[in-house]
Amino acid sequence: MKTFTPVFSALAVLLLVLLTTPIVNMVISSPPALLRSTLLDQEVLHAIILTLKTALWATLSGFLLGIPLAYILARWSFPGKSFLQGLVDLPIMIPHTAMGVALLMVYGKKFLIGSLFSKIGISFVGTEVGISLAMAYVSLPFLVNAARDGFLAVNPRLEAVARTLGASPWQTFFKVTLPLARRAILTGAIMMWARGISEFGAVVILAYHPMVAPILIWERFESYGLAYARPVASLLIIICLLIFAVLRWLSGRSREV
Amino acid sequence: MIVLNNISLQLKGFRLRDITLRIAPGEYRILLGPTGSGKTVLLETIAGLHMPQSGSIFLHDRNITNTTPENRNIGVVYQDYCLFPHLTVFDNIAFGLNLQKKTRSEIAHMVDEMAGFLNINHLLKRTQQYLSGGECQRVALARTLVLKPSLLLLDEPLSAVDRLTRNHLRSELQRIHRELGLAVLHVTHDVSEAFLLGDTMTVMRDGKIEQDGTPDGIFQKPATRFVAELLGIKNFLPVIIMTGSVLEVQGLGKIHSTESFFAETTQEGGRYIALFPDWAVELSPARTPSAYFWQGSATIKKIRYTDNMVQVVLETVGNMPIFTSFSRREMNGLAENLTSGSSIQAGILQQGVHLLSEDLSPL
Known part of the structure; x- marks a missing residue:
């Protein structure tokens, strides 16, 4: 008993140190003046804004399509449910470059869905839509799984009571289920957005240009070396850290309401 | 409606x-x-x-x-x-x-x-x-x-x-x-x-x-x-209807019962269960004999006290357990002191006994 707390604390601290050392080292090794000038670099700024924006679109589309699926996985019983759950988790398991190739073979202009969309003027290859699509494919499991767990945590009897009090299934979902699962869904959305921001493999295949921040970092590293890649990476980390700290704080507050 | x-x-x-x-x-x-x-x-x-x-x-x-x-x-x-x-x-x-x-x-x-x-x-x-x-x-x-x-x-x-x-x-x-x-x-x-x-x-x-x-x-x-069990009734005794108004009750022996009691049954020689709630079991019975389905000597096997009640398990001469319970006030009114292992006169009230045509297999 006496050793439990110190051992667990030591192991936790060790992991935190291992996790943060490369990131902290990279950030502190970039002088503030270099960070400032990187921030003023239009190409960098554009890539960061594009990354945040496309990841946000991916997350919002994830809300629309992922929440119903999460609810079905949480509430319904049907044959093949485990298989469906496996399908949802698939993007976490397969290499994202492979996912990019798979997406290209469906959403490319010469392929099934891509050719249909190209007729109405929507292209996925080398466009912001394509970036969002690639991000959504690889990051949706984070939202779907978190939302499913959130729905599972809502007592189904609360929904039953709402129905007997006069609520339709839609009213029950929006007035009872969704508000009670909102923290889990918000957490999932933050995770999905974060995963979208960091996506490289699938995006680089489907939409090398316009360039998102991870591709820009890779390109600068390949073309100019570490010194040019480091400030962009540091800047992306600082901005993401600030945004996620605020989002976590906000989602923490929503729990207390 | x-x-x-x-x-x-x-x-x-x-x-x-x-x-x-x-x-x-x-x-x-x-x-x-x-x-x-x-x-x-x-x-x-x-x-x-x-x-x-x-x-x-x-x-x-x-x-x-x-x-x-x-x-x-x-x-x-x-x-x-x-x-x-x-x-x-x-x-x-x-x-x-x-x-x-x-x-x-x-x-x-x-x-x-x-x-x-x-x-x-x-x-x-x-x-x-x-x-x-x-x-x-x-x-x-x-x-x-x-x-x-x-x-x-x-x-x-x-x-x-x-x-x-x-x-x-x-x-x-x-x-x-x-x-x-x-x-x-x-x-x-x-x-x-x-x-x-x-x-x-x-x-x-x-x-x-x-x-x-x-x-x-x-x-x-x-x-x-x-x-009966769901309602808390614990007394179930196997019964065979003999000829006339005679019942063979396991643990109690032959019992001469009244006509009204037989109105519930239809078949002589049939096997039944006599069930009765705790309240139907009286210690030191003092009513007229016709009020009782059975009267006799029994041994007190167990006494348990709850907040207001006293639960007693009796054992008949035929080794059948009979359960009864009563308030502490009723206990104080008893002529005899209750001690585990001692013998006591007991009676089962006729009005509390009900016959069921059912097998005795465990639930």
Whole structure:
């Protein structure tokens, strides 16, 4: 008993140190003046804004399509449910470059869905839509799984009571289920957005240009070396850290309401 | 009036079988049964949360078999309250009124009135986490009653609260029923709750109705051993009907009984079970001999004291255990002191004995 707390604390601290050392080292090794000038670099700024924006679109589309699926996985019983759950988790398991190739073979202009969309003027290859699509494919499991767990945590009897009090299934979902699962869904959305921001493999295949921040970092590293890649990476980390700290704080507050 | 006709329903690993039930306006009906007997599923089927595969449900002559729960006007209160944790007490009570698109002032008035009726005005701004179990249950009742349901379904509403709160809530339920004149179907496995609250009682077993009647009527004449055991009856003695008015009772020997007793039986030579509740067993019997089904000597095997009661296990000369219980006041009135291992005169009152034609296989 006496050793439990110190051992667990030591192991936790060790992991935190291992996790943060490369990131902290990279950030502190970039002088503030270099960070400032990187921030003023239009190409960098554009890539960061594009990354945040496309990841946000991916997350919002994830809300629309992922929440119903999460609810079905949480509430319904049907044959093949485990298989469906496996399908949802698939993007976490397969290499994202492979996912990019798979997406290209469906959403490319010469392929099934891509050719249909190209007729109405929507292209996925080398466009912001394509970036969002690639991000959504690889990051949706984070939202779907978190939302499913959130729905599972809502007592189904609360929904039953709402129905007997006069609520339709839609009213029950929006007035009872969704508000009670909102923290889990918000957490999932933050995770999905974060995963979208960091996506490289699938995006680089489907939409090398316009360039998102991870591709820009890779390109600068390949073309100019570490010194040019480091400030962009540091800047992306600082901005993401600030945004996620605020989002976590906000989602923490929503729990207390 | 709600009428269920031959309701059958198959759920995962469970089914309701051929349920026929009628609840009159203003009737307080108890649905008694052990865990897993289908009480809650039946309740939820009446509420519209499960659709029956066959049979029909009528509410005031309107066929509601396929009506969605939101259009039935049947209220449900669960054991675990099921208050919406993200809403205040006021908003919980106003939940159904909001859906009816009533004006804000109408809602405020109706919530205030119902909160006053259930003495929860002071709780309206709180959320569930700041309420006691009894307060939660009052809020759950208010939330349902404010919609003036045609039928109130209560799913073990008193089982999650402490004894003191349970007593208060029992009185509250009696008052609500009396003042609102509501039809109530109250699920419980608590026999005393059934006797205190119920006008009528339905006993369920394995998704079927085992017996239907008044609580006292069922207690006096349980239709099966299962019902008797559920009601707390512990005395079951195998009986063979001999010729004439003679019974061979295992553990008691030959007994000469009265004609009226035989009216219940039809077959001489048949095997039955004589069952009798604790109250039918008297120690130091002092009535006229004809009042007793049996009188004789027995050994006190065990004495157990509870808060108000004394439970005694006797053993007859034929080595059959007989269970009895009485109040501590009655014990003080006994001529003899009760000590374990000592012998005592005992009697089984004729009026408490009921014969069942059933095998003795364990349940």
